[in-house]
Amino acid sequence: MQEYLLSIRGVCKSFSGVQVLKDVQLDVRPGSVHSLMGENGAGKSTLMKCLFGIYRQDAGEFFLEGKPFNFTDPKHALEHGVSMVHQELNQVVQRTISDNIWLGRYPTKGPFVDERRMRSDTLALFKRLNIHLDPDTPLHQLSVSQRQMVEIAKAISYDAKIIVLDEPTSSLTEHEVDLLFEIIGVLKGQGVGVIYISHKMDEIFKISDDVTVLRDGLYVGTDSVENLTIEKVVNMMVGRDLKDRFPPKINKPGEVHLSVKNVTTKYPPIVRDVSFELRRGEILGISGLVGAGRTELIQSIFGVRTLVTGEISIDGKLVRNRKPTDSIAHGFAYLTEERRETGIYPLADITFNSTIANIRSYRNKAGFLVNKRMDEDADKQIAAMRIKTPSKKEPIRSLSGGNQQKVIIGRWLLTQPDILLLDEPTRGIDVGAKYEIYQLIINLAASGKSVIVISSEMPELIGITNRILVMSNGRMAGIVDTERTSQEEIFHLATKYLSNTREAEV
């Protein structure tokens, strides 16, 4: 029997003269999970797109069960047992779940699409994967995490020998991640080889058998997970030890800046009677389980949710944020959790994407945009966030997923907001770049801005915040001093108002 299901040898790939893969190799054993790691822009997605027939490599070979192959397009790859969940969702949101799964390979009955069979096939697939969704639901009615689950189900429906998962958990809830890991376990048992890409170290160590690391498009090495530690992987990824994961907290919270009183939202998911104060120069974390109302709380403050009661004051003066333009005028900026869905102008260049939120400030007296200043700011941002790109004139969609995220984060930082609301700011960002983002947040706070950060990563909240507000089932369970708290205390608060009636639906 062939030892490896898939072998990749000597793959090179350039885009308009810039080499992004140099002599890369990878071997995947049957019935194993092989994680592919590396910083944003290291070449992970590009390598997988070469495998899947989206790009044609300039040099190098692929072997499936020992036989050389080269897929000409994704359809070809799928026919030969290789399927892939992409980092960016590419779905037809007006169509139903069934349509999206079977698009292009509808079961037909004579000249007609056999809708009944399509529906029952979808239900059978969902049953296997423990997913509870109605196949007739149009995708635009689903949450991003549900859409991601549909995409995963679709990849599995091809009964492939090799399944590539490129950051599949970026917007999944904890419950859905557990579900996915169970599915991966079953696939392994059937001898499938899974290639897994993620920036979440805990996932990598939980799910992998082997780990391969790329750096700047070069193959660094492969080892089995038992021989690795987080420190070793980070060292392979960035080429040096990262001593501190968090910069020093040099910000000093002062007077009360923002005051939020009795916020209760009108429509579910309900936020009930939340009051707190944010001081000038403070970084306040928001913690809680998925579904606890963290995002909804921030959205109520920013004016995208209707309130039944609630008062918001800035420096003691009452303000009304009925819609986002009100809040922006009051000095708020809001980095949404679903940046890829809502934040990117794919064809426009980096300069446009990073300055658009602030576009008015680039007009001169005659009303014309001053390109020079826009370009300067784009350059500053590329340097500050270490965005990996040959030029600010590149269309944003040619950047790696993590680097696109950095552009969007920088866009909001450039608006010079007084109060910054950040929802999961480091999702999809590699370990090295996370540090740069923490530094930017702390510097902003040190210069007198106030920041609220939602994060599911507890070490991150403890590493950069001054206080942490814990939400539980739509209510505030407490606010703790970061210096004097522990993960146990926060977890305890997060479960304070938990009832079993509000379980996450998948």
Ligand SMILES: Nc1ncnc2c1ncn2[C@@H]1O[C@H](COP(=O)(O)OP(=O)(O)OP(=O)(O)O)[C@@H](O)[C@H]1O
């Ligand atoms: N279509 C393209 N045109 C030009 N450059 C591209 C294109 N696709 C990718 N690149 C470049 O190739 C490099 C590798 O990108 P890739 O998307 O493979 O990174 P990645 O390792 O998946 O990163 P991330 O963790 O951020 O997803 C990046 O510098 C990116 O800008």
Ligand SMILES: [Mg+2]
């Ligand atoms: Mg990628």
